[in-house]
Amino acid sequence: MLHMGRIKLGGTVLGAAKRAITQSVNYANERKQFGVAISSFAAIKFKLAEQVIRTWVTESAVYRVSKNIDDMINILIEEGKEKPAATIDGIAHYAIEAAALKVFGSEALNYVVDEAVQIFGGMGFSAETDVDRAYRDSRINRIFEGTNEINRLLVSDTTIKKALKTGFDVVRYANSIVKNLNNEVDANIPKDDYFSEKRFYVSNFKKTALLLMGALSEKMERNFLSEQEILSNISDIIMVVYGAESALLRVEKLQSMKGEEAVKLNKDMMDVYIYDSACNLNKSAKDAINSFVTGEEQEIMLDRIDILSKVCPVNVKEARRRIADKLIDENRYCY
Structure with missing residues (x-):
């Protein structure tokens, strides 16, 4: 079911993003330029902070929709539905949020790994570091579970139709x-x-x-x-x-x-x-x-x-x- 896959993707990217951020700050603290660690440079601090902000906000959205889905599943079970059916319907109830989270999360990770490569510089292209793989692996997230373009259209179109329907x-x-x-x-x-x-x-x-x-x-x-x-x-x-x-x-x-x-x-x-x-x-x-x-x-x-x-x-x-x-x-x- 695409709704479930989209929500799971939004959550899964968090681990990859946090790992890339840790790798970024590790390297920034180790790499010396002009006699100091590059982590002391304001431009690098901007990149590190923005990596954190986008990841943290994505995580906030994941926590929120996960709790909402759990609550909806419990409501449906109390109304008499079996748990498997309640789970499917509970997730489907948040189809708009699922699509939004898929786009939001995949693009947040894309930013994080892109800046990780930038912080690593030329080493970011080397297989000796892991950020080259993180950069490559991140790209598919914007394609499967419905491309980000399709999910964007789904978010707005479904929201408008839902408003009119209600x-x-x-x-x-x-x-x-x-x-x-x-x-x-x-x-x-x-x-x-x-x-x-x-x-x-x-x-x-x-x-x-x-x-x-x-x-x-x-x-x-x-x-x-x-x-x-x-x-x-x-x-x-x-x-x-x-x-x-x-x-x-x-x-x-x-x-x-x-x-x-x-x-x-x-x-x-x-x-x-x-x-x-x-x-x-x-x-x-x-x-x-x-x-x-x-x-x-x-x-x-x-x-x-x-x-x-x-x-x-x-x-x-x-x-x-x-x-x-x-x-x-x-x-x-x-x-």
């Missing part, structure tokens, strides 16, 4: 966003509470996805399957939303268990991810709008996208350095 008026909701949103978003950001602020951003990211889905449904009704570029843009936004919200839920839970001091670096990872997500979301949304909306309506929609993707400034340089410094000190994946 009676949710996505067109009306999108129109209400356009009508009621104003430029005073700064005044609405709850800056006095860390988690409330992040939830506010995630909520706006969701509104961006719904805005696009509503506009697309209104303009093209049900004849949007051929607009694969636009559907891919929407899928990228949906995956950003799922990753950001999964990270947020994880950090909230970790802080409640371990205290604020213990999650400082986790917050750094989430801060960087949400900040970068806002930038990427802004471009994906505008690319989509510019593909099928024109005139005054286009200007209004682009303005709304800018409002919904606005986040407070983050010193991503220092956040990434703190993440990398911990990794360098531990000389292994430690998150």
Whole structure:
């Protein structure tokens, strides 16, 4: 069953990613250039931190969907289904998340191993190191269990159809966003509470996805399957939303268990991810709008996208350095 394979792939890549990160930091600590370890260079720290962030967010999404599936299976069993049937139906219930996780995980690993080769330099091409094999083996993950292109289309198309099937008026909701949103978003950001602020951003990211889905449904009704570029843009936004919200839920839970001091670096990872997500979301949304909306309506929609993707400034340089410094000190994946 493809749904199960996609979820398993999203989880399986985590082991490969963590191993590649450990190999990367090991080599960066050992390799000397200009009399110092290359791990002391800011450009290398950026790569190491970004490897960690993408892996950690992917893991957060894996934990989330796994728990959701377990809960759904138990609900179906309580309703009278046998466990095998409940398992199949429980996984199928999260088909959208499965497809998203497959894309999300395979592309996270692809980034990690690519940067591992870059950190190793010429040695990264040598069979004496393992990163050459990691780089080669990673590539197939974007092809089997349905290519990433197919899974992207599945994410957005199924989400839109599911909304319409359940009676949710996505067109009306999108129109209400356009009508009621104003430029005073700064005044609405709850800056006095860390988690409330992040939830506010995630909520706006969701509104961006719904805005696009509503506009697309209104303009093209049900004849949007051929607009694969636009559907891919929407899928990228949906995956950003799922990753950001999964990270947020994880950090909230970790802080409640371990205290604020213990999650400082986790917050750094989430801060960087949400900040970068806002930038990427802004471009994906505008690319989509510019593909099928024109005139005054286009200007209004682009303005709304800018409002919904606005986040407070983050010193991503220092956040990434703190993440990398911990990794360098531990000389292994430690998150």
